[in-house]
Structure formats: C-alpha cells, structure tokens
Amino acid sequence: MKKIALAVENFSPFAGGAESYAVSLAAFLSDSGWEVHLFGERWEGYPPNAVFHRMKVPSFLPAFMKILVFALKCRKRMLRDHYDVVLGFGNTIHMNVYQSHGGVHNISTKKKIYAEPNAIVRFFKRITLFFSAKHYTRHWIESAPFQMQPAPIIVAISDMIKNDIKSFYKLPENNIQVVYNGVDVNRYNPTAGYSHRDKTRDWLGVKDNETVFLFLSYDLKKKGIIPLISAALILKQKGCRFRIVVAGGSPNMALKKRIKKFGLHNLFLFLGKTRNPLALYGGSDVFVLPTYYDACSLVVFEAMACGLPVITTNANGAAGIINNGEDGMVLQHPPEAVELADKMEHLMIAPVRLQMGEKAVQKVKVYTIEKNHRAMAQIFERLVK
Numbered sequence: 001m002k003k004i005a006l007a008v009e010n011f012s013p014f015a016g017g018a019e020s021y022a023v024s025l026a027a028f029l030s031d032s033g034w035e036v037h038l039f040g041e042r043w044e045g046y047p048p049n050a051v052f053h054r055m056k057v058p059s060f061l062p063a064f065m066k067i068l069v070f071a072l073k074c075r076k077r078m079l080r081d082h083y084d085v086v087l088g089f090g091n092t093i094h095m096n097v098y099q100s101h102g103g104v105h106n107i108s109t110k111k112k113i114y115a116e117p118n119a120i121v122r123f124f125k126r127i128t129l130f131f132s133a134k135h136y137t138r139h140w141i142e143s144a145p146f147q148m149q150p151a152p153i154i155v156a157i158s159d160m161i162k163n164d165i166k167s168f169y170k171l172p173e174n175n176i177q178v179v180y181n182g183v184d185v186n187r188y189n190p191t192a193g194y195s196h197r198d199k200t201r202d203w204l205g206v207k208d209n210e211t212v213f214l215f216l217s218y219d220l221k222k223k224g225i226i227p228l229i230s231a232a233l234i235l236k237q238k239g240c241r242f243r244i245v246v247a248g249g250s251p252n253m254a255l256k257k258r259i260k261k262f263g264l265h266n267l268f269l270f271l272g273k274t275r276n277p278l279a280l281y282g283g284s285d286v287f288v289l290p291t292y293y294d295a296c297s298l299v300v301f302e303a304m305a306c307g308l309p310v311i312t313t314n315a316n317g318a319a320g321i322i323n324n325g326e327d328g329m330v331l332q333h334p335p336e337a338v339e340l341a342d343k344m345e346h347l348m349i350a351p352v353r354l355q356m357g358e359k360a361v362q363k364v365k366v367y368t369i370e371k372n373h374r375a376m377a378q379i380f381e382r383l384v385k
Contacts, residue, residue, distance in 0.1 A: 002384050004029055004085040007039040007055075007074045007092045013046060014275050017298045018089050018101035021181070026050055028373040029380075037083065039074045039092075053077055064134040067091070071141050085380045088152070090142050096383055098145035099155040099179075099376075103295040103317070104164040105138045111293040111315050114334035115222045146171065153379055157181050158296035158317025177379070180321065182372030183301035183364060190361055193282035193306035200283025204245060204269055211242040211348045214284035214308070216277060216299045217291075220249040224290030224313070226258070230337030231344055233262045240348060244288075247271040247280055281306035286347045290335035291316050301367060304328065304360035309353050311343050321367060327359035 008022045022038075027047040030036045036050040043052045055073045057066050075094040078086055088095030090102050102108065109129065116122045129135050145152045146169045154176045156162035162176045206212055217223035225246070232244055250272050251259070259265055274280060277299070281287070287303035288311045296317035300310050304327070312319050315333040322328035329343045347353040 093144040160317040182369035188305040190307035196279040196282030231341035234341040304364040307357040309356035
C-alpha cells in the first residue's frame with residue numbers, strides 16, 4: 001500500500017488553514033487507498049483510518065526550541081520507516097514534497113510588522129528580529145527544502161507564494177508548481193449559507209437595514225483588525241448602518257480600549273472560536289479580511305462560495321483569483337482605513353454586493369477542494385516506487 005506522512009502540530013478540522021487542510025487532504029488520501037501517517041502533537045481522531053504518531057514537545061521550552069524540537073523529532077521518527085511521500089508544510093526538515101501554507105517567512109514577517117500601528121514600535125520590532133532565535137529557527141527550518149539533494153517537489157498554494165519563493169530563494173519558475181487552495185462547494189454554497197440567514201441574524205441581534213461585515217481569523221491583529229476598527233469609525237461618522245462580526249480570536253485589552261475610545265462597542269460583535277463558520281457566512285453580507293500577509297486564505301474561498309463579496313489585500317495569495325471590483329475587492333498593502341472604509345461603504349449598496357457575490361460564486365467554482373486534492377495526489381503518485 002502507498003504510504004504518506006504529513007506533519008502538523010495540531011490535526012484539527014476546526015483549526016487554522018494548514019491544520020484543517022492537512023486533515024481534509026489526509027481524509028481524501030485515506031479514501032483513495034493510501035496508508036496515511038500523521039505526525040503531530042494533537043489529533044482529533046479524523047480521519048479515523050490514519051495512523052497518528054504523537055510528537056511530545058515539552059511545554060516548558062521557549063518558543064524557538066519547541067519549533068526546533070518538533071522538526072527534529074519528526075525527522076527522526078519519519079526516517080525509521082519507509083514512506084513513499086513525506087509532505088512538508090514548512091515546519092519540518094525532512095520531505096520529498098514541500099507545500100508551504102505560511103509563505104516565505106522573511107517576507108511574511110516584514111509585511112506583518114505593519115500590523116503594529118505605531119511607527120516607532122515597528123522600527124524597534126525590525127531591530128529585534130536580528131536577535132530573535134525564533135525568527136532564525138523558523139527561517140532555517142523553512143529553508144530546508146531548498147538545500148536538500150535531491151530537491152523535493154515544490155508546490156505553491158498561490159501565484160503570490162510562487163513569486164515570493166522564486167524571488168527569495170532564487171528558484172527557477174519551472175521548478176515551482178502552483179496548486180491553489182480549494183473549497184468544499186458541497187458544504188459552502190449560497191443555498192447552504194442562506195438557510196442560516198434569519199436564525200443567525202436573529203441570534204446576532206442585527207436589523208434588516210444593517211450591513212453585516214464578517215471578519216474571521218484567530219490572529220486578529222495580523223489579519224487587519226486595527227485598520228478595520230479605524231474604517232468603522234469613518235463609516236460611523238458618515239451615519240452608515242452596519243455591524244462587524246468578529247469570529248475566531250478574542251480581543252485583547254488594547255483592542256477593547258481602542259473600540260471603546262472610538263465609541264464602537266455597539267458595532268462590534270466578538271464571538272470567539274466557532275465550529276460553524278457556515279452559519280456566519282450565511283448571516284453576513286460582506287466578508288472583510290484586510291490581512292497583512294496570508295499565503296492563500298481559505299476563508300476567502302469559503303466566503304466567496306457562499307455568495308459573499310470579499311474585501312482583502314494584495315498581500316493575500318487568495319487575492320490572485322479576484323478581479324478587483326468585479327467578484328471582490330483588493331486593497332493595497334499595508335491596508336489603509338480610508339481605502340477600506342470606501343470599499344465597505346460601496347458594498348453597503350445591496351444590488352452592488354449581490355451582483356458581486358454572484359460573480360464570486362462563479363469564480364470560486366473553479367477552485368474546489370476536490371480539484372486541489374486530485375492535483376496533489378497526481379504529484380504524490382509520481383514519487384511512488
């Protein structure tokens with residue numbers, strides 16, 4: 001039987017992009033006759049036919065040591081047995097297929113620094129990177145596939161990531177394959193989403209004449225919550241009727257103070273972690289993710305599949321499938337509150353957002369999770385001996 005190994009710290013269909021993707025890919029491969037081995041710290045038992053290898057990383061270790069220990073333990077355990085395919089996600093140093101879901105660390109770090117609104121603090125953060133063990137550890141691990149001989153197959157999950165890898169690692173363009181993220185259109189579609197609309201809006205307490213903007217992320221600051229707060233202030237001052245629903249992460253004290261200072265506490269609804277994003281897509285009108293860097297945000301695909309127009313930045317690989325102003329809206333990086341507010345206000349016009357949402361549905365039909373899995377399986381098959 002064909003054997004494949006995948007390594008992610010937390011195998012969960014309810015976690016972030018790489019984690020949930022790894023679970024869905026593992027399930028597809030298991031159903032396709034592969035013997036699937038999962039190497040991680042935590043596993044929620046799905047897919048049930050997979051073999052889980054627990055990597056115990058001491059919790060008392062500093063962050064950079066946890067990252068390093070995980071990578072080294074995975075390598076040691078994986079080398080014990082033969083695997084036809086070892087898929088690396090950017091957190092391991094042993095693989096024959098590399099598919100980074102975090103992008104190029106040095107590029108992402110430089111762009112994410114702009115999430116700090118204070119220019120002086122940003123300057124000192126750039127300086128401290130030169131002394132950050134975690135920064136160098138992540139870069140060393142990520143660089144592994146570009147130092148290996150023979151080189152692994154390099155798969156980029158968006159054109160943006162392909163360009164980042166090509167420019168940073170000086171890799172020839174034909175050495176990088178692009179396999180875009182995909183969405184489960186059987187689960188995420190306008191009909192399924194709309195079936196939740198009335199119940200979700202009643203639960204949220206929003207009115208029919210209020211435009212609901214959905215922001216879904218576990219890392220609020222790096223995904224653009226601060227420019228979103230500033231944009232909300234601009235819209236409030238214009239007298240616009242809207243609400244902003246935030247799911248995934250929870251606000252820290254600084255964000256709470258900022259929202260209270262601007263008098264926006266009645267406009268923001270923080271829901272925390274959710275296991276039912278479909279209901280939130282269904283109850284919302286627009287999806288907004290003014291991120292500072294995203295390799296290819298899966299939630300953008302999910303929102304589009306549910307018929308929501310999306311506002312995101314050109315630092316999101318998912319923006320590569322959007323025709324700006326037609327089936328979504330793309331902001332410049334770093335996201336500015338004025339530009340964001342302008343696009344949000346434009347999508348408060350119901351006919352505009354409905355037409356854009358319909359086009360978004362048609363666009364994302366090309367990017368299904370089945371197509372993604374089949375493309376990855378074809379790559380894996382080339383390595384089976």
